[in-house]
Amino acid sequence: MLKTAENQRLANGWDDGRAKGMSESEKLLYRSNLLGSDKRITNYGGGNTSAKAMETDPLSGEAVEVLWVKGSGGDVGSIRMDGFATLYMDKLNALKGVYRGPEFEDEMVGYLPHCTFNLNPRAASIDTPLHAYVPKKHVDHMHPDAIIAIAASQNSKALTQEIFGDEIGWLPWKRPGYELGLWLETFCRENPNAKGVILESHGLFTWADDARECYELTLRVIQQAMDWFAERTAGVPAFGGAKHQSLPADQRRDVASRLMPAIRGMISGQQAMVGHFDDSDAVLEFVNARNMEPLAALGTSCPDHFLRTKIRPLVVAFDPARPDVDATLAGLADAVAAYRADYAAYYDRCKHPDSPALRDPNAVVYLVPGVGMITFARDKATARISGEFYVNAINVMRGASSVSTYVGLPEQEAFDIEYWLLEEAKLQRMPKPKSLAGRVALVTGGAGGIGSATAERYLAEGACVMLADIDAAALADTGAALAKRHGKDVVRTVAMNVTDETAVAAAYAVMAVEFGGVDILVSNAGIASSAPVEDTSLALWNKNMDILSTGYFLVSRAAFRMMRAQDMGGSIIFVASKNGLAASPNASAYCTAKAAEIHLARCLALEGAEAGIRVNVVNPDAVLRGSKIWSGEWLDQRASTYKTDKEGLEEMYRQRSMLKRSVYPEDIAEAAYFFASDHASKSTGNILNVDAGNVQAFTR
Known part of the structure; x- marks a missing residue:
């Protein structure tokens, strides 16, 4: 039985009350969002929908038929009205007069902009003719696993019948492409009673003249396929039955946390990659199966699948019955190199004189028996979605191999889509990656003002961020706020006491599983204390040393270990203090610990240089806004030391500075961004004061 069925029938979400009064284009949007809300119907970004509606021509004022169709690169589940391309149907029909045949069909994409209705800037996709030439008002094209399992079976035509x-x-x-659009038109004319068609190795088309009827037809056809598979595969061992047994969940994550940084380092030569781990039931059933390796070698079938996952995955040599991670790590480099060589050979076998240059030859999907699936891509969302697409491929292989023989797309056909010139043009139009794209950062003290501001700055530049803090409640609030602004994919939180060696190691393991490794450490966790030396207890002294010195050592040591495992270099930034350079009255424990922090950074800069690990220091001063250490007792004590009150303390600090300016968390974040970015790629062992000017803190 297909795992995506989950023993639940597809729900009909159509609400006549909500749809009442909608235009045809608005019903199209409503139908699209309903279809895309269930991944059993179509995967993220997969499939498309359309409606043909009468609209008023802005030039003639006459009613004209317009095709509304999902634009290039959209997702039906999240699409909005501006995600649809709009084209004159009479001009789309006129394209038949300029079509020169299948060998020239790619040139037809260049004619689509000439058919644009009302200057709509949304680019039309390659699938536009497939919708235009079906002689029905509403058309759905979906990629449900149950249907693709039929389409990818050796006898798919007979199964369809x-x-x-x-x-x-x-x-x-x-x-x-254009030719397939004409095929669909011919099929509809020759089979006027048909309500849809299955495209071999591709997906499902359904159509009707009413939006609701089209939606309900799509659901019914998919459910019919799901029910048929449930009946036919009941009691049939999937993939030839189990060969391996899964490790316990905590052990699976432990293995993944060790493998992912190593793989990440091996495949990030062209750009830093971000990882994703999946040990869901569907994945474990496949990676543990007797027929996993031969099925995986056949490659995926649906074009959407291998565009996201490459033609086939890399199977990692790991035996869960005799788990030896060290041995697996020792063999990984050769396995990755062999995959690259195989991929290059595939490129050489299939390339055409005008094919785009060889792209990144590394695998996207890594299957680990007993453990799960690891995927890597240039950003976290793409890594996650690539994993979801391979789960779709697993479901397809399960269904097809249970009732027939699974058939992957022929190698040359797969290549011709992967290296399609139109696909290459789409890639070339993509925006330039942000400056920290693919980078992973750990920010300790992440719930405080400086920590959250630094995370915000990194996220804005495309990084993934793990926030660590001892204050679980504040950490949860900060993480939720950042995720709301930047997306859930790129923000993670972990409660961590920087003085607890076990907690620090566990946090890095979580980060390895969630993102694949680490590139940037911002060591920012802190406290502050103020007392005359004769009133400074040993406990207070030790607390400062534990957090500000030992804590910085522990998180840096763990960062060094992971960065060396990746062999990609890295950047470590200590958020220290002006007080580490300039003495301050009634704060001996704090100032001494901060001085130790700065010297530790210098030592680490010496050790890390040969591995490309840069270590630098940002020295703030008097960052009151948003800082947790400037609350309660510390604020009272500093106000007392300088003979002022709480309200006057910030003004006192501002006037004390050479520039007479306040220092904010965002200012420290900017310095932390500089040291993390390629702008500082030749800087290590440095101290950057962000204190509005303090002569006592000048470095010498």
Whole structure:
């Protein structure tokens, strides 16, 4: 049985009350969002929808038929009205007069902008002709696992007939494009009673003249396929039955936390990669199966699958019955190199004279028996989505191999889509990556003013951020706020006491599983204390040393270990204090600990240089806003030391500075960004004072 079915029937979410009064284009949006809300119907970014509606021509004022169709690169589940391309149907039909045949079909994409209605800037996708030439008002094209399992079976045409009779037809594999649009038109004319068609190795088309009817038809056809598989595969061992047993959940994550930084380092030569780990039931069933390796070698079938996951995964040599991670790590480099060589050979076998240059030859998907699936991509969302697509491929292989023989897309066809010139043009139009794209940062003291501001700055530049703090409640609030602004994919939180060696190691393990490793450490956790030396207890002294000296050592040591495992270099930034350079009255414990912190950074800069690990220091002063250490007793004590009150303390600090300016968390964040970025790639062992000027803190 397909795991995506989850023993639940597809829910009909159509609400006539909500749809009442909607235009045809608004019903299209409503239908699209409903279809995209269930991943059993289509995967993220997969499939498309359309409606043909009468609109007023802005030039003639006459009613004209317009095709509304999902634009290039959109997702039906999250699409909005501006995500649809709009094209004149009469001009789309006129394209038939300039079509020169299948060998020239790619040039038809260049004509689509000439068909644009009302100067709509949304680019039309390659699938536009597939919707335009179906002679029905509403068309759905979905990629449900249950349907693709039929489409990827060796006898897919016979299965289609067995399950659906004449209601749903079948067409052989054809790359999406203009010619396939004409095939669909011909099929509809020759089979006027058909309500849809299954495209071999591709997906499902359904159509109707009413939006609700089209939506409910799509659901019914998919459910019919799911029910058929449930009946036919009941009691049939998936993938030939189990060969391995899964490790316990905590051990699976432990293995992944050790493998992921090593893999990440091996595949990040062109750009830093971000990882994702999946040990869901569907994944474990596959990676543990007797037929996993031969099925995986066949590659995926649906074009959307291998565009996201490459033609096939890399199977990691790991035996969960005799788990030896060190041995697996020792063999990883050769396995990764062999995959690259195989991929380059695939490119050389299939390339054409005008093919784009060889792209990154590393695997996207890594299958680990007994452990799960690891995926890597240039950003976290893409890594996660690539994993989701391979789960779709697993579901397809499960279904097809249980009722027939699974058939992957022929190698040359797979190559021709992966290295399609139109796909290359789309890649070239993508925006330039942000300056910290693919980088992973750990920020300790992440719930405080400086920590959260630094995380905000890094996230804005494309980094993934793990926030660590001992204050669980504040950490949760800060993480939620950052995730709301930047997306859930790129923000993680972990409660961590920097003085607890076990907690620090556990936090790095979590970060390795969530993101694949670490590139940037901002050591920012802190406290502050103020007391005359004769009133400074040993406990107070030790507390400062534990957090500000030992804590910085522990998180840096763990960072060094992971950065060396990756062999990608890295940047460590200590947020110290002006007080580490300039003495301050009634704060001997704090000042001494901060001085130790600064000297530790210098020592680490010496040790890290040969590995490309840079270590630098930012020295703030008097950052009151948003700082947890400037609350309660510390604020009272500093106000007392300088003979002022709470309200006057910030003004006192401002006037004390050479520039007469306040220092804010965002100012420290900017310095931390500089040291993390490539702008500081030749800087290590440095101290940057961000204190509005203090002559006593000048470095000598």
